Amino acid sequence: MTEWVVQAEKLDKLFDDKQGKVHALKDIDFRAEKGKMTALIGPDGAGKTTTMRLICGLMDPTGGSLQVLGLDSVAGAEEIQSRISYMPQKFGLYEDLTIQENLDLYADLHGIPQDTRKGRFAKLLDMTGLAPFTGRLAGKLSGGMKQKLGLACTLVRSPDLLILDEPTVGVDPLSRDELWIIIKQMVREENLSVIVCTAYMNEAAMCDHVYVLNLGQMLFEGTPQELSQVAAGKCFEVDPPEELPYRVLQGSLLDDTEQIIDAVPESGTVRYIAARPGDPIPTLERWSLRPRAVDPRLEDGFMILLHQAADLEKTRIPLAPLDKIPPRPAQNEVSIEVKDLVKKFGDFTAVSHTSFQVHKGEVFGLLGPNGAGKTTTFRMLCGLIPATGGKLSVAGENLRTARTEARAKIGYVSQKFALYTKLSVLENLQFYGGMYGLPRKKLQERIRTVLEEFQLTGTESHNAGDLPGGYKQRLSMACALLQEPEILFLDEPTSGIDPLARRMFWREITDLSCKGTTIIITTHFMEESEYCDRIMIQDHGKMLIIGSTDEIREKLHKPGANMDAMFIDIVNQSRARGEGAAK
Known part of the structure; x- marks a missing residue:
């Protein structure tokens, strides 16, 4: 019994x-x-x-x-x-x-x-x-x-x-x-x-x-297997055409709202759930792509249930259609340049001689285990803490000599909700607009724009602390984008957010990157690294590897591997060689 x-x-x-x-x-x-x-x-x-x-x-x-x-x-x-x-x-x-x-x-x-x-x-x-x-x-x-x-x-x-x-x-x-x-x-x-x-x-x-x-x-x-079977016969994967970022193909599929329930980059492909398998899908026809059927997972069944229950017209933010291949960020000017970056706290070296570049419009991921030095790197890039040594240039400004000028060109969304919970949505926007020094007329215009862009119209009088998690994230993004920054820093922005909200969030990021905004992001959801043009993995303050997820798979001779497994392998191999360990 x-x-x-x-x-x-x-x-x-x-x-x-x-x-x-x-x-x-x-x-x-x-x-x-x-x-x-x-x-x-x-x-x-x-x-x-x-x-x-x-x-x-x-x-x-x-x-x-x-x-x-x-x-x-x-x-x-x-x-x-x-x-x-x-x-x-x-x-x-x-x-x-x-x-x-x-x-x-x-x-x-x-x-x-x-x-x-x-x-x-x-x-x-x-x-x-x-x-x-x-x-x-x-x-x-x-x-x-x-x-x-x-x-x-x-x-x-x-x-x-x-x-x-x-x-x-x-x-x-x-x-x-x-x-x-x-x-x-x-x-x-x-x-x-x-x-x-x-x-x-x-x-x-x-x-x-x-x-x-x-x-x-x-x-x-029911059982996990029974939840997976909710999506039986509806799951497919497709390879993007050359030069098309995974996130752009994924975002374009999500825009096919009548035909697509869900889409997500995964292991060097884009996985999607078809509302009616066999029906033509505009995105696939546009780029002459041939899908392959795949077995359903628990997450696929979960997304179908959410899709059926959600009022998607209220959760989707209207964005420009993704119907063309954007320019490769590597061809653009350099937005961030890091040379031989060092950060010490007393005798402890948090970041050790790190060098890399990030280009305009690039989505660049900073990854690593807890305590690996990525948050310290992130904070130096934002100008929140000074570097001990090396060169650090952000949006054309030297952070040693022009930190204030650099900060005027960046937006920042922290991991924890950092807005004023007792102030209303409108009061938060007015406060942050004032912090950025926007003239009154320009600020009013920008507030109207971001309220509409992030579908916050109607919430202006609500206290920020009373908003659901997804709306808090939207408000954080709206505040960070008031000044139309050249570079947007996102510190674990999807931590604790459900999969449906994460899909919508990344569709917004794809839109921003296509418009030329440079995105620097930290995340513990390794599947989100597939949205990035390139990622850097750190441990114990040292860079372990840098490149696109495809380049890293090729380097490790693991075609089709998922990023969770690759991340664990990269960190464990480094620690086995004595190159890094979370102390």
Whole structure:
């Protein structure tokens, strides 16, 4: 007989906001089996985190029933919380405490007996690879190491149910791979029951059962294989013509809204989902391209469900059609020149003698594991921190002598939402326009333009902090583009954003690059590197490789390899040679 750790029937959750009562969840049925991994996926605002918090007893349902570990989620909330472990998106590590002190603190909070701690800590530290660093302050750890420590602190006791709310958001592929090895080992060794919310579809595919949630309603429940079969017979791949960037072919396919459900660059091709297989597709006819049928994946089924549920006319931003091959950026003038760049913090070298160029209209990706030096490189390019040595020229300005002039030519979108949450959409735009020194008449004109371009018209009076994640991203982009910068810096802009929103975002980036804007981007979604003209992978402050994804595949003799696998291979081979290791 199946034993359930969670059973929800007709579950409702209502919230009050300025517009009245809003259904965060409506008539949800959800079950999680003991000893299994259950995934909960869906776009921003779907109700995933609300579901997690209800299961944890952190809030009460408005209607329906919810049983957790055989207990009513309201009447038994205190006992439920004593038997589960919950790792939220932002796990509360104490950065001024060491790794060992954090473990001790969480063991104290959970009342773990002293005689069981030594063995438990040893197991967790060995599994996470943190054993050599127990005396290091948590604030000095890389992002991947922080996530591992967060998981270890969550597991200081062996819970009856482990709940993970996007545990790998903002974490590089190497660290994500290591985290999932740990999770699967705990499931295997301790018969651990896991509910995980994730933005990575390949992580959902590792689970035993998958639920798809959208706007508070359940769209699907079944196995990963059953979700994949939603897209059976509709998936194809096509090779772009020579000189056509993957992102332009992908964007052009997305513009064929009647024929195409989804399109994404992948492993040296462009993969797409046809609404009606066999119907002519304008983009394929324009460039005389011949598609090949491919097997469906979980993500394909997920995208079909979202496409069916979404009001795409409200989510798509009208852009110029991509119907011609743009000039190769390598033929354009140099926008950024880096020669022998060095950055030291005391005795620590964060960036070591790096050199490269970026051309006007190029999309250039800075990739690397957490703690590899890419963020430091990125901040030097933006003029946010000075270089210790070397030459750095941005938009024709020397950053040593003309940092202010260079900043006037660049836009910047940070990983974390950095606008003023208590100000309205319009007030944020007015503030940033003033910061850029735009004359009043020009600013009013630009505000009207970006509100229309990013479909923010009608949200002017809404507080920025109240916007859904996708709209916050649009507002960040709108503010960064007010001054029409020559170069746009994007620091992990799609971190934690669902696949549908990521597709729309990259269609906007493709449009900007075709207009001549230079884009510098960091990302932990390795498939997004396929959108870039070139990428650079760093580790331990050193450049490991640079080139287009096709050039890197050719250099590694791995035609058709996906970028996740190539990234892990490049970093691991470098570390094996002793060239870099995240310390």
